[in-house]
Amino acid sequence: MTRTNDEPPEWAKERAREVMAAETGDGEPEGVDGEGAADAADGDDRVPDVPAAVVDEAERLTRLARQTEDEAAAAFYRDRRDELVESHDYVPRLRDEDDTLVLYPGEWMDDGTVQLDRIETTDRAVEVSLSGPGDADRYREVAAYNDAVADAVAEAHGEPHADTARSFAAFMSNHYVRAVDDATPDMRAEFREEYFPRNGWPSDEQLAALDESLAVIESVAADVDGPEE
Structure with missing residues (x-):
């Protein structure tokens, strides 16, 4: 500017x-x-x-x-x-x-x-x-955590939850610099209604299991060490 x-x-x-x-x-x-x-x-x-x-x-x-x-x-x-x-x-x-x-x-x-x-x-x-101090260091910490959660989802639950977890991790890291398990209802709605259909290239199986995938992500995140506050 x-x-x-x-x-x-x-x-x-x-x-x-x-x-x-x-x-x-x-x-x-x-x-x-x-x-x-x-x-x-x-x-x-x-x-x-x-x-x-x-x-x-x-x-x-x-x-x-x-x-x-x-x-x-x-x-x-x-x-x-x-x-x-x-x-x-x-x-x-x-x-x-x-x-x-x-x-x-x-x-x-x-x-x-x-x-x-x-x-x-x-x-x-x-x-x-x-x-x-700004978001740069915080972004790296949050993105690493969200990626770790996505990897844990893939290991424990496989598809279709794994690909959805990766999309949700990218969404929360890049758009909000927040942990996946720190998403507000509005953020989840934005992901579900706008980001995922347009940017996640989801399969029909992913779309059908989306609510279940979000629940799985939150459940798995509880066992992953979060970014420092």
Whole structure:
């Protein structure tokens, strides 16, 4: 992305950092759709007004885009991040000089550039440093664990569960950087309804046994040492 040319003053950036630091200990919404967070914002005057879970997901997708060597995958992660943030009327930008992901309210922007005269309160901006520890090491740990679970499924149960376990392992590692046995109901639904039919090239036997395969994966995972938290 192109770095914005007109940035808020340093005191404004510092204020945004303080706001985000103050919110770190607060409860975060379960999902990233923002509905629960929006309700909380109405009652508590939450600032900034983009949900914390959306900020976390935007950071995760940005890190995934940077670490992959597949340009198509990187573009997918960036597009997914942009659509998510923009659905909350924010605009993501990367500030190169200090390696920071910045989320600006959409009304501050004009032709991709921050307009300082439109900033009514700097508290609404969000900054996330990308230079500290991130998802790269975590991704390797999670992917190795998910692959180990898939191998264990193949050894203990064979087909059709083995191929399904490999597809589910790839899905959870690449899309969510989460262990296969840490999948939420929404993640399982996304895998079942969208990812698996389109990207898993499943056989009729796999499709018929899909729910059983997911249960097998969870059962086998209980006996595999998980990634460190």
